[in-house]
Amino acid sequence: MVLVKQKTPGSESPGGPEVVGRDALLAALESDTASDRRSAARELAAFPETAPALCDRLAVEQSPSVRAAILMSLIRIGSPEAAGRLAEFLRSDDATLRNGAMEALQEMPDALEGHVDRLLADGDSDVRIFAVNILSAVRLRSAPAWLARVIRSDSHVNVCAAAVDGLAEIGGVEMLDDLADLRRRFAGDDFMEFAIDTASLRIRGR
Amino acid sequence: MALPKPAAGPDAKSVMTDVDYEKFCEFFYRKTGIQFKENKKYYVERRIASRISAVRAESFRDYFTMVRFQSSGEELQHLVNDMTVNETYFFREDYQFDALVDGILPAVVSRKRPGDRVRIWSVPCSSGEEPYSIAITLLERWAECDCWDIEILASDIDSRILSEARAGLYSERSVARVSTALRGKYFRPRPDGQFQICDDLRESIDFSMANVVDRTQTGRFRDVDVIFCRNLLIYFDDIVRRQTAEMFFDALAPGGFICLGHSESMSRISPLFLPRKLRGSIVYQKPLSAE
């Protein structure tokens, strides 16, 4: 028999969960070893007040796995403060960080809600697009109405296009008129006409 | 009383239009990674029709809104359960065992020295068909089997099913894909018509209980070279799926692989692993430079 059964791996290591204080975890978050930062980030989810520190680390963290752990802890903390700090990353030049923050915000509907108005009014059209993308995926009953407001009031074609895309899945029949108005506003734009027709068809269901 | 309608009601046809079907399939795919082609419309529609009456939704539109926005994700879970068949038998999805011996293990041992340990983890192992299939595959088909210290770990959250796995008793149906030669070599027929896996194999697998979301229980799985996690993640919500993927990341050795079920994709879950095509199968690799 070549297959061998070993002792259960790692069973010789200390079994019980080590109680490490919050400050020690915060220190470990700056460790040179990615796996230490990862486990510190994970355990800091138990301390909601560390959300700003987690975000500070996220801003400079290069390891994808540590970033993932930090984002997961921020989702679990799920506070409006954490959401607010995450929303700042929508401005980042780093596409991976930006999209990681968007995905995390999609998972924290209650914490997100208070920030939506501000994000949709941002002077940077890309930030508004990201806000619309978040609203298109989040489980928030008010999301369709927000997207409808975007297509009524935002003048930027790509922001409106993103909202139309979201409405293709979550829009209601009461938004068909807004979509028709939008189509008139962007008459002649191949993509917008196509997208609006597609969304309207999906909302009507036929 | 809201009794679910019999599955194949004649009115099932009227529940959703083709456009509704497309919209549903996209949503369901995004959430679960399970993809339905057009020819599955009848299958999907029947199940949705039955859920619509179970929750007393007024229309497909109402029901879709419920599934889409429900914060507990419970109804989506119902759908996943209804749309999938979770059965296990020997050599299920065996194309992945081909990929294991012809692609994955050669890549794994290319970074090792003869005699080093090769650790494979089957999670969830259910009643044991998968880890035993892996063991038999290695013994029968991997020429280098003797050169390595192979360790097969198998875990499940359910302690009762683990006792079944350790006992290794299987029905005719479960071993239907095992050739007569292999049955003779690795199984013992019993008077009651069942087949028992031989003692050597039973003793070679390390069965243990572990909940994948409990870090204290999974912390002991380290330096794993290959994880088989098939048809488990589809039953989790987005967050738990991500947590599980991150746990796998910690459990894997750099360059280690994950095999998912055929309808599953890491693309819905995590960017931490890179897709690789080995012997025709898509598997996921923890980057060598990950740490």
Add this chain to the structure above:
Amino acid sequence: MSNASSSPRHPQGDEVSGRGRILVVDDGITMRLYYRSVLEAAGFEVEEATNGVEGYEKALASAFDLMIVDINMPKMDGYAMLRAIRTDPALCAVPAVTISTEASERDAQQALRAGANFYLVKPVGSKELTEVALMVAGRSPR
């Protein structure tokens, strides 16, 4: 392309029709359907993926003459997908066009550094999309 002499990687039985195969990678459903309708009208065969990891998977699973890749996507963004694909010997030569909402020169540089052969800025008209697809897919070693 420097690898133009390498042979096409079409799997057996993968019948090539029209002008070639394009992989469209974008998380927006209306966007994917739009690209599909425009590119199919131009004679291309189109396959879709909804994020970078899935795009990478599909690129591994079968051969394409061109990838059209959105930048902002969940799980794996377009830059990360291209960087990963460009290190894969089987995929490094497949032409790629990125499409983003960001028009600044810095973003264009980022796209080209990640391995794009061309970049477009949204909204993309059907004529522009067709022309670029024909031009960039035309470099493919087919």
